[in-house]
Amino acid sequence: YIFGKKKATEVAHLVWRHVLHKGDIVIDATCGNGYDTVAMLKMVADESGHGRVYGMDIQTEALENTSSLLDETVTQKEKELVELFPICHSRMDEVLPENTAVRLVAFNLGYLPGGDKGIITSSKTTLLALEASKKMLILGGLISLVVYVGHPGGREELETVEAFASELCVDGWICCKFQMLNRPLAPVLVFIFKR
Ligand code: SAM
DSSP: OGGGOOSHHHHHHHHHHHHOOTTOEEEESOOTTSHHHHHHHHHHOOTTSOOEEEEEOSOHHHHHHHHHHHHHHSOHHHHTTEEEEOSOGGGHHHHSOTTOOEEEEEEEOSBOTTSOTTOBOOHHHHHHHHHHHHHHEEEEEEEEEEEOOSSTTHHHHHHHHHHHHHTSOTTTEEEEEEOOTTOTTSOEEEEEEEO
16 A cells, blocks of 8 residues: 555655544644645544644744645644644744653655745754654654655755664664665655654
8 A cells, every 4th residue: 555655745644644543742843835734633633622733844934834724624623733833843842831742743854845945954953853852752652754865965864864763772662764765866754663
């Protein structure tokens, strides 16, 4: 089933679906145009108003796009479960309530599709955000990354992510990647499961 999916993000969503439950608290660390925000909201929102999505992006344009997409695709009640922050994801621990138990932190790295290609995620802040995510994740939780390697700095960012994941202890973490061997420029997926 996974191999029939054309887009890396669709593969990521399939994995999220196996990890998430209704009522979960999740983070979209790179809201962009909001497609991931909507996908994760649908997976966690329940009828009694449980479930929560904290979204962040450094560009207000991205958060506006995300907000518009939410207006078009989810109910007002579902939208109320989303909180958007115009901040760098390395500061996620500053805006979330203390001791928030997060099941998923999702990163879709790179630049805003249709936006300024000069504004991209960077290895340094991505690493800080990964450290912050690690602390917030509950047992059974997931850090999911879609990493693009076709733009300058992309490969280096992948190496940073891989180095972070490779150093996590085997007893506490399962770290793996999904890479298209015959499409060298295709995005690479990295999944970091907390056991
Ligand atoms: N998830 C999005 C979607 O479904 O449309 C796509 C995300 S896009 C590939 C990457 C986004 O990361 C851009 O909107 C960019 O502004 C944002 N970004 C770049 N650096 C960031 C940072 N340090 N903190 C948070 N967001 C950042």
